Amino acid sequence: MQTPAAFEYERATSVDGAIASLERLGSEARVIAGGHSLLPMMKLRLANPEHLVDINDLTELSYIREQEGEIRIGAMTRHVDLLRSDLLAQHFPLFRDAETVIADPVVRNRGTIGGSLCQADAAEDLSAVCAAAKASVVIRGSGGERVVSMDGFHVGPFTTAVGAAEILIEVRLPVRPDGGSAHEKVERRAGDWAIAAASAAVWMQDGTIGDAGIALSAVGLTTIHVTRAEELLRGKAPSDELFAEAGAIASEDCSPASDGRGPIDYKRHLAGVLTQRALRRATARALHQEA
Amino acid sequence: MTINVSMTVNGAQVSHDIEPRMLLVHFVRETLELTGTHWGCDTSNCGACVVRIDGQPVKSCTILAAMCDGHEVATVESLEVEGQLDPIQMGFHERHALQCGFCTPGMLMTTRALLDENPDPTDHEIRVAISGAICRCTGYKNIVSAVRWAAEHEAATANREG
Amino acid sequence: MATIENLPSPSAERPIGFGRLKRKEDARFIRGQGTYLDDIRLPGMVHGAILRSPYAHARVVSIDTSRALAHPNVAAVVTAKDLETLGLAWMPTISYDTQAVLAGDKVRFQGQEVAFVIATDEYSANDALQLIDVEYEPLPAIVNARKALDPDAPLIRDDKAGQHDNLASPTWEAGDEEATNRAFAEADTVVSRDIIYPRCHPAPLETCGIIADFNPQTGQLNIWNGNQAPHAHRTVYAHVAGLAEHMIRIRCSDIGGGFGNKVPVYPGYVCAIAGSIVAGVPVKWIENRTENLVSTGFARDYVMRAEMCSKDGKITGLRVDVIADHGAFDSTAQPTKFPAGFFHIVCGSYDLQASHVKVKAVYTNKAPGGVAYRCSFRITEAVYLVERMVDALALKMKADPIDLRMRSFIAPGQFPYETTTGWTYDSGNYAETMKVAMDIAGYDDLRREQREKRERGELMGIGVAFFTEGVGAGPRKHMDILGLAMNDGADLRVHPSGKAVVSISAQTQGQGHETTFAQIVAEELGIPPEDIEVRQGDTDKSPYGLGTYGSRSTPVSGAAVAVVSRKVRDKARLIAATMLETRPEDLAWEKGRWYVKGDPEKGAMIEDIAVRAYGGEPMPEGMEGGLDAQVIYDPPNLTYPYGAYIAVVDVDPDTAQVTVRRFIAVDDCGVRINPMIVDGQIHGGLAEGIGIALMELLSFDAEGNCLNSSFMDYLIPTALECPDFELGETVTPCPHHPLGAKGVGESPNVGSPPAIVNAVIDALYETHGVDHIDMPCTPARVWAAMQGRPEPPQ
Incomplete structure (x- = not known):
């Protein structure tokens, strides 16, 4: 069986303690949460950290609550809890859409939202979900906390705004009235990473789309935030033609690579189709018309 | 470099000095000699290594033993209690839900957890629950049937016992 | 133990003989008490790990093991040079080729074995792999079978004297070329297709591995190894390692699935044996999943061109030209005289006028193998080809695919039927089986539903396949592997208590031999199956035979058990005659008992006969005591199971995702010993078929990198891709199987x-x-086809 290289291990008992450990141990230290991205890389010896700081005891980072007009999700909240949260499903149903198709139920028992976002794999679903939902994230270091938008969070492929001695501690989703959202994914098989996936959110205002969020997974080096399509939608009445136009923009604005999941043209096609589908469903939900 | 880990495994307290990098599946199989838990893939795709940690099914090939310090681990060896098979074990036998038997421990732990949470799952719910577990032999049909058997058996037993 | 309502009656639950008997082997598996290879630990055992080539084709310039040897937990690092001194650097394959155990001159596929590390534990062994420094000089790689024979293609097998190209075997032919040309000349419709059966992998959930324990004092080599053919392996080891065959004992652990992957002898096995001989301690080596996928027995990889023709609405001719991609070494698992296996059963279930098949094989810079992934020697490729061609022909003829099959089937009255490529099908009623499948499917309703859906823009497909297989290899007059007759032995001993042990040369990997073979003895002798122990997989404790693959357990080993049971029954008759003071010919048999014809009350139970056989009272004149017998069964012919399958799929018009909504399988496998186990076998094979059709693929980039080297990319169907299979059956007993x-x-x-x-x-x-x-019909590939540019898999 594949086995990781040797490392030293410590368990954090507080967020600040974890940050202090990271500062002390330097660049060869990594935080381990659910471990379902990091450990497979370590077994393949693609990641060889010298120190692991285990933050699984930080149960204070496991929560989904409504506070100050936001849904706030602790970084250690596991996929299974995101899937089951009625509060989250009520305000942001795209989380439940995504969580039914992220990996498999057993993996979802371990993997965390913080781990998923910090891995920053462009094929990962939650990054697109959070971008579409206009989330921001709270990053804490020894110097204190800062709040970063998803656009600011995604620095590059597998790279985020979280510094070497920082920890992502919370995801914040602003709750606005008359919203609806949906996530659509095409995968080769249940549990696989996306060939392409699209997250969409709309907030209705007087019969038109007041604001929209659209983001794509697996069709670029990072999560693709389709701002041009969001602009198109703002202030317009929802219609299939409008969504088709938004889908066309999504197809154009993504930059997929050809791989075992499919060629570029297929992925562009999917970006368009899934954007349309997600928008249609998001709008139906916002209007309480979902079939 | 070793560290000490202590945890409850199948109800018994265990404590061992191990390398931090030891995977839970190896701790269970090699250190504790509980070989009912298998491994099949390295990448958390196959589910042969599923055990329960604090009641939740997890893939023990993708968790460090050190991460389980202070927690409760249950393996397939915990299912039979004082010579009484768990209904899920009986169901797998009754409905021919195993052939080579290699995926069986993981399937049993996964579906036992399902029934603990959802005593009356639909066929589709069962299929979703085991979708992170690969069986190369059965085509899953009889596994679904076995879980239904166990669910019905447990419901009947509960009714009888009022 | 508590029971639930509506349990079947006890007799149906526990048949003495054939029936839905629940499996004996379950008791240990549901408790996690199976003993698979990795569960075995021997005192002093050390662990092996293999360094593999990152290149598909490269010259090995140097190997420096010094840093690995300096690792405190490393006992030895073995390279080709070390093996050369033992004469083990190369080993014969089962197709009379040679394969490097460890690469010395060149690496010829990505993942090829380069060095073998022995360390105190698995973690250290894996660490040491990173400490071996190998310098390679990369060479251009060939991964495409069609390009392997280009004149400028790099020569892969420069180790073989006289090898000047990448041809692995000369063209092999079956059928009648001239008659086929005539059939095509007379035809009114002809279709042709280029069809690839891509490379896939059996990927049993338990990977391959071995524990080798050589005792230098006694010269005994003990091997624990989950393999499908322990006796054949022992013969090979004796040959390869120059050890005395009787001093080798192979014990098969419980096997976590085989599907053909555990038939061959792999370099890792030889390394572990060599390691144990060198180190003097037991050596365990078990593949990780990547090693399993990139180096051990792949399946298929047939590049085929076919033409089929019809006349007056009936299929009349078939012409096939195949390039088989064997990878870097020809280790395909086939009977010796059949370099393309049984591929020439490609004329299928149809009464053709003529057919002609040509197969040639090439070397490429891909892993060797060519094992039968749940397939009897290339029949899978043959059936796929002919059934695709029949549909292609039906399309051109604008005929319903079932109608065309029905018109072209071999008729029941034609059996035994000699096909145009030389097989003698023994029995069949194909139309009847097809009709049962149509009834279960509701074929006409499905076609109606399809038309309605089309009008709404929904894409639904109904697919049919009808196959005839030739399994149970095979008659010694026709076939062997490495000169070994493809026969199987059985040894039955009824003990004085009336309980029995039957030893067989087949080896289960989940097929339920412990139950099925006990049922055969039970059926023949009337001993309850729980009183019959089935012994297998230990070369010291079972008779010689060629093992379990190619659907041969029941046809060959099962027949052996039936025959040996009948021998015991015949002996029991003679003893019973003595006991009952009558003549043997005056006795009649009912299950478990010989009785006097005309006086049924007067009889002897098999357990009473057993007591007599071992007791102090006299035996019949000239007969030895005891109640046992031994046979080696040589099948007179293959058996020819067949079936009608119907798949119903939905295709998403926008995303091109294929969902198998229904699958109807009607099998005629003759008499079913344990219908529960038979159904289970069918379910499992259907899931694998869904995998192959939709997602399972070993593909390579132009440099020969394997792109599906873990279960993240070698996709196997989950419960969500498999429908609730709908089975049916017809029973046409095999006329020559006991x-x-x-x-x-x-x-x-x-x-x-x-x-x-x-x-x-x-x-x-x-x-x-x-x-x-x-x-595989992945979403991307189906979408490309929908855009009018289908691409072959690579």
């Missing part, structure tokens, strides 16, 4: 891929003009 059984394990894997692909094409032809697609 039980009328035919074997079933591979039928579902053989029959399901063409049904699914035919269904996908059926869904897309009318709306998108798709008349061909190669497997």
Whole structure:
């Protein structure tokens, strides 16, 4: 069986303690949460950290609550809890859409939202979900906390705004009235990473789309935030033609690579189709018309 | 470099000095000699290594033993209690839900957890629950049937016992 | 133990003989008490790990093991140089080729074995792999079988004297070329297709491995190894390592699935044996999943061109030209005289006027193998081809694919039927089986539903496949492997208590031998199956035979058990006659008992006969005591199971995702010894067939990098891709098998891929003009076909 290289291990008992450990141990230290991205890389010896700081005891980072007009999700909240949260499903149903198709139920028992976002794999679903939902994230270091938008969070492929001695501690989703959202994914098989996936959110205002969020997974080096399509939608009445136009923009604005999941043209096609589908469903939900 | 880990495994307290990098599946199989838990893939795709940690099914090939310090681990060896098979074990036998038997421990732990949470799952719910577990032999049909058997058996037993 | 309502009656639950007997082997497996290879630990055991080539084709310039040897937990590092001194650097394959155990001169595929590390534990062994420094000089790689024979293609097997190209075997032919030309000249419709059966992998959930324990004092070599043919392996080891065959003992652990992957002898096995001989301690080596996928027995990889013709609405001729991609070494698992296995059963279930098959094989810079992934020696490729071609012909003829099959089937009255490529099918009623499948499917309703859906823009396809397999290899007059007759032994001993042990040369990997073979003895002797112990997989404790693969357990080993049971029964008759003071010919048999004809009250139970056989009272004149017998069974012919499969698929018009909504499988595998186990075998094979049709693929980039080297990319269907299979049966007993059984394990894997692909094409032809697609039907590949540019898999 594949086995990781040797490392030293410590368990954090507080967020600040974890940050202090990271500062002390330097660049060869990594935080381990659910471990379902990091450990497979370590077994393949693609990641060889010298120190692991285990933050699984930080149960204070496991929560989904409504506070100050936001849904706030602790970084250690596991996929299974995101899937089951009625509060989250009520305000942001795209989380439940995504969580039914992220990996498999057993993996979802371990993997965390913080781990998923910090891995920053462009094929990962939650990054697109959070971008579409206009989330921001709270990053804490020894110097204190800062709040970063998803656009600011995604620095590059597998790279985020979280510094070497920082920890992502919370995801914040602003709750606005008359919203609806949906996530659509095409995968080769249940549990696989996306060939392409699209997250969409709309907030209705007087019969038109007041604001929209659209983001794509697996069709670029990072999560693709389709701002041009969001602009198109703002202030317009929802219609299939409008969504088709938004889908066309999504197809154009993504930059997929050809791989075992499919060629570029297929992925562009999917970006368009899934954007349309997600928008249609998001709008139906916002209007309480979902079939 | 070793560290000490202590945890409850199948109800018994265990404590061992191990390398931090030891995977839970190896701790269970090699250190504790509980070989009912298998491994099949390295990448958390196959589910042969599923055990329960604090009641939740997890893939023990993708968790460090050190991460389980202070927690409760249950393996397939915990299912039979004082010579009484768990209904899920009986169901797998009754409905021919195993052939080579290699995926069986993981399937049993996964579906036992399902029934603990959802005593009356639909066929589709069962299929979703085991979708992170690969069986190369059965085509899953009889596994679904076995879980239904166990669910019905447990419901009947509960009714009888009022 | 508590029971639930509506349990079947006890007799149906616990048949003495054939029936839905629950499995004996379950007791240990449901408790996690199976003993698979990695569960075995021997005192002093050390662990092996293999360094593998990152290149598909490269010269090995140097190997420096010094840093690895300096690792405190490393006992030894073995390279080709070390093996050369033992004469073990190369080993013979089962196809009379040679294969490097460890690469010395060149690496010829990515993942090829380069060095073998022995360390105190698995973690250290893996660490040491990173400490071996190998310098390679990369060479251009060949991964495409069609390009392997280009004049400027790099020579892969420069180790072989006289090898000047990448041809692995000369062209092999079957059928009658001239007669086939005539059939095509007279035909009114001809279709042709280029069809690829892509490279896939059996990927049993338990990977391959071995524990080798050589005792230098006694010269005894003990091997623990989950393999499908322990006796054949022992003979090979004796040959390779120059050890005395009787001093080698192989014990098969419980096997976590085989599907053909555990038939061959792999370099890792030889390394572990050499390691144990050198180190003097037991050496365990077990592949990780990547090693399993990139280096051990792949399946298929047939590049085929076919033409089929019809006249007056009936299929008349077939012409096939195949390039087989064997990878870097020819280690395909085939009987010696059949370099393309049984591929020439490609004329299928049809009464053809003529057919002609040509197969040549090439070397490429891909892993060796060519094992039968739940397939009897290339029948899977043959059935896929012919069933795709029949559908292609039906498309051109604008005929219903079932109608065309019905018109072209071999008729019941034609059996025994000699095919145009030389097989003698023993029995069949194909139309009847096809009709049962149509009834279960509701074929006419499905066609109606399809038309309605099409009008709404929904894509639904109905696909049919009808297969005939030849399994149970095989008659010694026709076939052998490495000179070993493909026969199987059985040794039955009824003890004085009336309980029995039957030892067999087959080896279960999940097929339920412990139950099924006990049922055969029970059926023949009337001893309850729980009183019959089935022994297998230990070369010291079972008779010689060629093992379990190619659906041969029931056809060959099962027949051996039936025959040996009958020998015991015959002996029991003579003893009973003495006991009952009558003549043997005056006795009649009922299950478990010989009785006097005309006086049924007067008889002797088998357990009473056993007591007598071992007791102090006299035996019949000239007869030895005891109640046992031994046979080696040589099948007179293959058996020919067949079946009709119907797949119903839905294709998402926008995303091109294929869903197998229904799958109907009607198998005729002759007499079913344990219908529960038979159904289970079919379910499992159908799931594999869905995998092959939709997602399982070993693909390579131009440099020869394997792109599917873990279960993240070698996709196996989960419960969510498999429908609730709908099974049916017809029973046409095999006329020459003592039980009328035919074997079933591979039928579902053989029959399901063409049904699914035919269904996908059926869904897309009318709306998108798709008349061909190669497997796997992934969303991307189906979408490309819908855009009018289908691509072959690579």
